[in-house]
Amino acid sequence: xxxxxxxxxxxxxxxxxxxLNGTQLFTQESTDFNAFIKSAYQHFxxxxxxxxxxxxxxxxxxxxxxxxxxxxxxxxxxxxxMAVVLSNRASSLDTDRKHQESINDQDxxxxxxxxxxxxxxxICIGEISIxxxxxxxxxxxxxxxxxxxxxxHYSNSLLNTYKADSVLCGWVDVDQDKYEAFLYVVSxxxxxxxxxxxxxxxxxxx
Amino acid sequence: xxxxxxxxxxxxxxxGFDSKTVVEKVSAEVSGLxxxxxxxxxxxxxxxxxxxxxxxxxxxxxxxxKKKYTRLEKMMLLSLHQIIKDSKLELTERVGLIISTxxxxxxxxxxxxxxxxxRAYLGALAQEIKEFFNFKDDPxxxxxxxxxxxxxxxxxxxxxxxxKYDHVFIVAGDMVTKxxxxxxxxxxxxxxxxCRPYCKTRTGINIGEVAxxxxxxxxxxxxxxxxxxxxxDASCNDANHISGPSxxxxxLYRSVMSAMKEANIEATDIDYISAHGxxxxxxxxxxxxxxxxxxxxxxxxxxxxxYFGHTLGASGLLETIIGMHSLHRNQLFASLGFQELGVxxxxxxxxxxxxxxxxxxxxxxxxxxxxxTAAIFRKIYK
Numbered sequence: 001x002x003x004x005x006x007x008x009x010x011x012x013x014x015x016x017x018x019x020l021n022g023t024q025l026f027t028q029e030s031t032d033f034n035a036f037i038k039s040a041y042q043h044f045x046x047x048x049x050x051x052x053x054x055x056x057x058x059x060x061x062x063x064x065x066x067x068x069x070x071x072x073x074x075x076x077x078x079x080x081x082m083a084v085v086l087s088n089r090a091s092s093l094d095t096d097r098k099h100q101e102s103i104n105d106q107d108x109x110x111x112x113x114x115x116x117x118x119x120x121x122x123i124c125i126g127e128i129s130i131x132x133x134x135x136x137x138x139x140x141x142x143x144x145x146x147x148x149x150x151x152x153h154y155s156n157s158l159l160n161t162y163k164a165d166s167v168l169c170g171w172v173d174v175d176q177d178k179y180e181a182f183l184y185v186v187s188x189x190x191x192x193x194x195x196x197x198x199x200x201x202x203x204x205x206x
Numbered sequence: 207x208x209x210x211x212x213x214x215x216x217x218x219x220x221x222g223f224d225s226k227t228v229v230e231k232v233s234a235e236v237s238g239l240x241x242x243x244x245x246x247x248x249x250x251x252x253x254x255x256x257x258x259x260x261x262x263x264x265x266x267x268x269x270x271x272k273k274k275y276t277r278l279e280k281m282m283l284l285s286l287h288q289i290i291k292d293s294k295l296e297l298t299e300r301v302g303l304i305i306s307t308x309x310x311x312x313x314x315x316x317x318x319x320x321x322x323x324x325r326a327y328l329g330a331l332a333q334e335i336k337e338f339f340n341f342k343d344d345p346x347x348x349x350x351x352x353x354x355x356x357x358x359x360x361x362x363x364x365x366x367x368x369x370k371y372d373h374v375f376i377v378a379g380d381m382v383t384k385x386x387x388x389x390x391x392x393x394x395x396x397x398x399x400x401c402r403p404y405c406k407t408r409t410g411i412n413i414g415e416v417a418x419x420x421x422x423x424x425x426x427x428x429x430x431x432x433x434x435x436x437x438x439d440a441s442c443n444d445a446n447h448i449s450g451p452s453x454x455x456x457x458l459y460r461s462v463m464s465a466m467k468e469a470n471i472e473a474t475d476i477d478y479i480s481a482h483g484x485x486x487x488x489x490x491x492x493x494x495x496x497x498x499x500x501x502x503x504x505x506x507x508x509x510x511x512x513y514f515g516h517t518l519g520a521s522g523l524l525e526t527i528i529g530m531h532s533l534h535r536n537q538l539f540a541s542l543g544f545q546e547l548g549v550x551x552x553x554x555x556x557x558x559x560x561x562x563x564x565x566x567x568x569x570x571x572x573x574x575x576x577x578x579t580a581a582i583f584r585k586i587y588k
Contacts, residue, residue: 084443091310091328091349096385100315103388116389117449117574120308122350126575129443135460137441138577139357142347144329150346157364163440163464 005159006190008166009072010202011064013040013181018063020071021191022205033179037063044070053114054127055095056179061086061124061172062131064181068168069132072185082185083137083164084125085154090175091121091142124172137163146171146182148199155186155194171203209435210366210424211586212359214289215527218281218379219416219514220255223265224288225432229531233559235540237513239400239412247384248391253400255414255515256382257281271338274320276311278381279334281417286377289419290339293428295373299342302371305332306348306358306378308519313383335377343371348519352482352573353441354378355418355522356581360439362422373425379417380518386413393449395486401516403483403509403541404490404555406548411484414515418524432534434583437566438469444576451488455496457578458570462500465568465580473501476582477564478538480529482571483509484516485543489572494549502568508556512542522571522579529567533585538562 012019016036017027026043028036037059041051046066051059095118102110117123122140129138137158141150151169158164170183182203186194192202216224220238221231231238238255259277266280269287282305295301307328314326324330332345346365348358355378362374380386390396390413397410421428422436442464444457452458466473479502481493490509497503510525517524532539540559547553565585572578 089327089329093326096309096312096315096326099389100385103384104316111388111392113389113393113449116392119385119389120349120351120574122575122577123448126443126448126577129445129576130447133445135442135445135457138350138443138575139348139361139441140350142328142332142349143344144333147344153365153368153370154361157368160368161364161468 005156005186005188005194007192007194007198007202008185008187008190009068010182010184011068013060013064018067020067025067048131055118057092057094057172057174058118058124058127060174060179060181062127064172064183065128065168068183068185081136081165082134083158083167084128084134085139085151085167085169086125087141087143087147087151087171088121088173089142089144090173092119094174095119146203148196148203152196152199208424209437210363210422211429211433211435212420212530213423213429213433214293214421215419215530216285216288217416217418217524217527218285220257221513225527225531229528232513232528232539233537235542235559237400237542238414239515247387252387252396253412254382257415275334276321276325278311278379279331282335282377282379283338285417285419286335286339286375289421290375293421295428297339297341300372302343302365302374303336303341303345304348304358304362304374304376305335305345306354306376306519306523308349308351308354308380309386312385313381316384351575351577352518353522353571353577353579354519355524356526356569356571357441357579358523359422359436359526359581360441360579363436363439366422366424373421373423375419375421376523377417377419378520378523380415380520382413382415397485400543401485401511402543402545403485403511404547404549404553405544406546408485408487408490408548410486412515414517416514416517416520416524418520418527420523420527429586429588431588432530433586434530434533435586437582437584438465439581440464440468441577441579444578446576448576449574451492451572455492455499457576458493458496458572459499461578461580462496462568462570465582469582471566476502476505476566476568478532478567479505479507480525480567480569481507481509483511485511491549494551494553497553498551503552504554506538506554506556508539508541522569526569529569529583533564533567536561536563
């Protein structure tokens with residue numbers, strides 16, 4: 001069993017900015033999340049109309065994955081069997097509350113399939129998988145805070161057992177006015193060591 | 207590397223509060239689905255399998271709780287308590303806990319005065335369960351739509367093989383709520399009668415509720431009569447649509463093939479398939495294509511949704527446990543509600559509960575987000 005894997009690239013979305021490997025690629029001052037993520041979509045010439053149907057969690061996860069996979073150093077072969085392992089604190093509560101509002105009042109009852117489908121956190125993995133044609137292992141975990149230990153163990157397991165050639169891994173959380181994404185790619189080669197300390201250090205990078 | 211086993215297990219459902227009682231009912235082809243007229247959930251009557259609140263309360267009181275718990279927590283605590291007690295396993299830092307649920311305490315979002323809104327976070331539910339039993343490590347919550355229950359088994363196996371834990375308890379649970387029923391109703395996915403997986407006359411799903419739990423371990427001193435070995439498992443995404451199944455059954459087909467490869471077996475080695483079979487037109491059709499591609503068209507197959515309805519994040523674990531008992535009893539359970547094949551590719555649906563010597567079974571599940579999971583289990587002889 002081997003554990004000598006590396007982190008190739010990492011991407012942050014927080015505080016109205018998108019960065020790759022610690023370098024800011026896009027920022028927009030004093031806007032709300034919806035305006036910010038739409039501007040980010042335009043800034044990166046994303047051209048994917050389905051983006052506008054997504055909920056906020058999926059939009060953020062989608063942009064983070066797009067930035068990482070379009071600008072990162074991974075090869076096509078590696079990305080063909082890239083597992084997706086994401087985690088957060090609020091699950092899909094941001095959209096759950098929206099669905100709940102639509103059913104609270106019997107006289108104003110308007111549940112919608114387009115909203116309800118996003119009341120599962122792993123839908124954002126589905127969106128990423130469709131975009132990047134990933135027929136791979138995918139799991140969504142919930143923790144009270146970023147859990148480098150679990151992500152490290154589980155990525156190692158997928159790579160050690162050849163269930164995946166690389167892992168798109170990280171944290172995507174949207175909860176009322178708070179949002180944060182931190183995604184990284186683990187593979188057999190890369191710029192950063194794959195261990196708990198390094199994952200935590202990159203997570204905390206501004 | 208030897209594989210982990212599934213051992214002590216429990217099911218809390220409308221058919222009973224322990225696996226043996228529940229399996230006896232399934233064996234006798236008794237359905238837990240009934241028509242319920244509850245205008246607080248849906249304006250019209252709907253078929254579901256729900257726990258009797260009085261029965262749940264009475265059973266839960268025996269645990270002598272020191273504080274208030276939500277309905278789902280009570281179900282999960284009861285289920286887990288049974289197997290922790292039976293296994294006599296000491297909860298050291300080498301014992302993990304995986305909680306599988308899609309919606310957790312989602313009923314907290316409706317105006318409930320007894321609990322704060324914080325309890326709707328899955329981490330809060332996990333903390334309650336951890337503290338009740340005094341698990342040393344923080345629980346891992348898995349929320350991956352309708353494949354969660356079987357994926358949890360896969361993750362437990364991987365974490366044990368990775369030497370993160372020696373033993374893992376899994377508890378899975380989801381409830382019937384207005385939140386869920388209104389959503390599936392908006393999708394026009396609910397059946398107005400008992401669901402009929404793979405049948406020509408199927409019109410949709412019933413939603414049900416259960417809690418189920420199992421111990422995953424490599425320790426052969428901790429096995430039970432119905433224990434099975436986890437031979438192989440895989441989860442592959444359709445990469446096609448977030449709510450509609452793939453037309454080629456891509457993700458499910460790939461999951462089954464990958465699980466068979468790891469298990470090092472052929473399609474003909476599989477004695478029985480415990481399939482997902484939600485009884486929606488598209489899901490069942492997709493499964494028939496995937497199983498046909500995988501060379502499993504003749505393997506006896508059932509869906510257990512006719513007994514419990516679709517129990518979401520718990521269904522995969524519930525159905526795996528029933529599968530363990532099915533192997534142990536050398537009995538294949540009827541796919542309740544089925545009359546005439548209504549999918550484009552042939553499937554060998556189990557029409558009546560019948561005796562059959564079986565060693566290996568395949569469990570599959572598929573869900574929103576394009577998720578699919580397959581796991582293969584082999585009977586052990588003690």
